[in-house]
Each structure stands twice: as C-alpha cells, then as structure tokens.
Amino acid sequence: DAGITQSPRHKVTETGTPVTLRCHQTENHRYMYWYRQDPGHGLRLIHYSYGVKDTDKGEVSDGYSVSRSKTEDFLLTLESATSSQTSVYFCAISEEGLYGYTFGSGTRLTVV
C-alpha cells in the first residue's frame, strides 16, 4: 500500500506479555496514526503523531503507548496484552493532517 508497511502481519501472543507493532513509511509524511478495527465499532483511533517525538492520545488509548523517533517509523506498544486487545490494527499516514489518509494492510493480533 503506497509506501506504508506494517509488521508483523499476524501475531499471536499470551496475556500479560508486551507486544510492539511497527509502522514504516517511505512517503516522508508528517502525520501517522494507529487505529484498531473491531466488528460493530468500525475503526477507532488509538494514538497519533504529528511529528518526530510529537504524539497524542486518541479515543481508545488506555493500555497502549507509542513512540516516534524517526519520521518513517511509528511504533505501537501494548505493555501487557489483554484479550480485549485482540483486534486488527491499522496504521495510516497523511501529508496534510486531516486530509487523505493512506492506510497500511493491517496487523491481526490475537491475545490468548
């Protein structure tokens, strides 16, 4: 998907373990976002970044942290995974902030 890569694509982890998901972009876009997708809820914003080391919380940020030390990478960390965090996680990037998100292909995370 147009210069945005998520890794891993699939992961199964145990409750209580830390997990880090990576989003990598080659578009040099300023804005990056992490969403989760769950049936019946659409996509919900977890955290977003508006520049290197500049991040803020979204509507479902509890239990998640993020870091952005380089323009191209945005990491999402689940400090201690719970079953309620089983979901599909999407990263998105945009050049102009609000307009024209481009989404990655997603990471399917299962917490057992």
Add this chain to the structure above:
Amino acid sequence: GENVEQHPSTLSVQEGDSAVIKCTYSDSASNYFPWYKQELGKGPQLIIDIRSNVGEKKDQRIAVTLNKTAKHFSLHITETQPEDSAVYFCAAATSGTYKYIFGTGTRLKVLA
C-alpha cells in the same frame, strides 16, 4: 460524544443496479467527510471525499452528497459491478483535529 451512524449494515444489489449508503454525524463542527472501501484482508482505501463547502461530488460511477443542515451524507454507486463488493466506511472529521470518527461499515454485495 462525537458519533457517526451508518446504514445499512449490509446491502445486496443486483449487478447494474444502484447502491446508496447513508451516514449521520453528530458534531456540527465536522467539515470533512471521506469514504473508504475495504476489501477482504486489506486496509481501507479512500474512494471519494467531500468538504463542507460542497453539496455534491462525483467521480465516474461514485458520488457523495452532503446535507449540512440535517447532518447527513450519502454514498451513491451507480451501475454496480461485482468488484464493487466490499465493506464501505464513512467518516467525519473536523479541521484543527487530526482524527476521523468512522461509521461502523456497510457490507455491499453485488450479485451477478
């Protein structure tokens, strides 16, 4: 809180017929309304968007209409084809923020 309602949740149409998906938003400050198409196993892809200073926008077989007074907007797909089968999401956003509020999605099936 901010909310976007999307209907219907599933929609089946015969190939060649039209499909209409409707969304209602709650935040009167919302001024940007994108529509995304998500195919199985992929990330959402932007198909069309509209800003609040425009009432209608068309792109080939796809059109979006916006009624700011009623706070609703709709996606219209004409001459549907099997490849239009996917899940469609609407979203609402506000200038000065960075987040989208997504609807819960509509699964469109185009029957050949």
